[in-house]
Amino acid sequence: MxxxxxxxxxxxxxxxxxxxxxxxxxxxxxxxxxxxxxxxxxxxxxxxxxxKSKEDVLDALVQEVSSKMAEQSQAIADDPERGAIEKICAIVGAQKGVGEDERNIVDEMHRPENRELHDRLNIETVRVFGAILATVIEQGNKEGVFQVDDPLSTIQFILAGSQLLFGYGVFNWTPEEETARKVAMLTLIERAFAAPPGSFAALTSEKLI
CATH class of the missing domain: 1.10.10.60 (Homeodomain-like)
Known part of the structure; x- marks a missing residue:
């Protein structure tokens, strides 16, 4: 044969x-x-x-998921027709709309027994999406809607904090508690960016977070 x-x-x-x-x-x-x-x-x-190992496979899977999501985000960030606030809302919304295969892997990463996958994705999120969002924040500085001295460090702190608060259910928030913390997070982001109050209201009204 x-x-x-x-x-x-x-x-x-x-x-x-x-x-x-x-x-x-x-x-x-x-x-x-x-x-x-x-x-x-x-x-x-x-x-x-x-x-080289099972861990090498894990890294490859994380890179694959992260690359697909980053590609969508980069296309939004490069769109010359959108303002900075609209871009950030669109990038967050794009992550909610990933394909079924990617969503299955992302959801699985949030399970406590799969912390290895989750932690690797968190690192990629902070590293890759931080760089993409930093360019959008810089655009917002030029537009006068943000005032951020260090866009990359600021967004990386925000991303890392959100991953800890909402990842794999370590705090066991009720739906109401989680919603309250997401609203508070948006308020903190607006203040960190020196953005007008309510700038990111679309993220909650359209259930993008």
Whole structure:
């Protein structure tokens, strides 16, 4: 029987897809390399040709999800027709509208048993989205709607804080408590940006946060 030879990018994508499904169903810690290999139908040597470890697969999955979300955000940030406030609202809204596959992985990352995935995504969020949003804040400075001396550091602190407050339910907020804290967070953002009160009201009225 002739052996099927697949392109490297196809084989790598298949392994990632299988690993992502296993991580979602069983959790990262409960999934072994042997199980990924067996489910994907590849030799262990093939796995190690593409990935150094299970953690390397995890990083690749996070990069994949983060890259897709960042691509959407960067397109919004580059839109010359939008103002800074509109861009920030649109970028936040775009993250709520990610595809089903991405949403499944993101939701799974928020489960306590998948903290490894969650923490890696948090790092990517602060690093990648911080840089994108910083350029929008700089635009807002030029437009006169913001007054932020250090856009990158400011937005990275905000992103890191929001990830801790709302990630994997560590505080066990009730829906009402979570809503109250999101409203408070928007108020803090407006003050940190020196933006007019109510600048980001659309984020709550349109249920984007």
């Amino acid at each position: 002739k052996r099927t030879v697949k392109a490297p990018e196809v084989r790598r994508a298949e392994i990632l897809d299988v690993a992502g499904t296993l991580f979602e169903n069983k959790g990262f810690s409960s999934t072994s390399v042997d199980e990924i290999v067996r489910t994907a139908g590849v030799a262990k040597g093939t796995f190690y040709y593409y990935f």
